[in-house]
Amino acid sequence: MNIEKARFNMIEQQIKPWNVFDQRLLGAMSTVPREKFVPEAHRNLAYADIAIPLGHNQSMLAPRELARMIQALDLTGYEKVLEIGCGSGYASALLSKLVRKVYSVDIISDFVKDSQKRLKQLAFNNVFIEEVDAADGWLAQAPYDAILITSALPELTDSLKRSLTSQGKVAAVLGTAGSFTVNICQLSDDKQWRCEALFPLNATPMLNTEQPNQFVF
Numbered sequence: 001m002n003i004e005k006a007r008f009n010m011i012e013q014q015i016k017p018w019n020v021f022d023q024r025l026l027g028a029m030s031t032v033p034r035e036k037f038v039p040e041a042h043r044n045l046a047y048a049d050i051a052i053p054l055g056h057n058q059s060m061l062a063p064r065e066l067a068r069m070i071q072a073l074d075l076t077g078y079e080k081v082l083e084i085g086c087g088s089g090y091a092s093a094l095l096s097k098l099v100r101k102v103y104s105v106d107i108i109s110d111f112v113k114d115s116q117k118r119l120k121q122l123a124f125n126n127v128f129i130e131e132v133d134a135a136d137g138w139l140a141q142a143p144y145d146a147i148l149i150t151s152a153l154p155e156l157t158d159s160l161k162r163s164l165t166s167q168g169k170v171a172a173v174l175g176t177a178g179s180f181t182v183n184i185c186q187l188s189d190d191k192q193w194r195c196e197a198l199f200p201l202n203a204t205p206m207l208n209t210e211q212p213n214q215f216v217f
Helices: 003-018 023-031 040-046 064-073 092-097 109-121
Strands: 052-055 059-060 080-084 101-106 126-131 143-154 164-174 183-189 193-200
Touching: 003 023, 003 064, 023 064, 023 092, 040 052, 064 092, 064 143, 064 164, 064 183, 064 193, 080 092, 080 109, 092 101, 092 109, 092 143, 101 109, 109 126
Parallel strands: 080 101, 080 143, 101 126, 143 164
Antiparallel strands: 052 059, 164 183, 183 193
């Protein structure tokens, strides 16, 4: 596979047609080697428009889906960002090129160890990865200017509010099985979540979160 051509085609044929035009984000996606973050068995699919299995019943989002989520955070370069669910570390690497500092947490120790090693080898020095259950947020380095959550939650919790600055944004997958939607959310003046749905997504529920009962008629 011609890596440079595949990366170029990913941006031109997948990312831009999905209304991703943030030049800084496109620049990051054109330079971060996604193939380094994909399990070896799927490396030939690194730039395909599909979700890629990571093990532990988790997967990487398709590139265009992740790009739309990151673009919605409207990052300027000065932010401190929390990523809940480091996965392969690919989103962490993209964010590291767009913001001042990235804190990425995951409950799966294999993901944490592999991402730490991978990001260190590739010299992403402003990303800090911890093994933490952060479904309700992570206050250790709070508050954050933006939060990225790529596994699905039924809703954003009140405890997450304490992790966010007053003007901060959360890009998250919300809903129930079969009806997950990517949302961009902020806190209103009275500290209530105000969310805008962006697009539907076939996502994996976040580990250790209680999912609502599903009624079948």
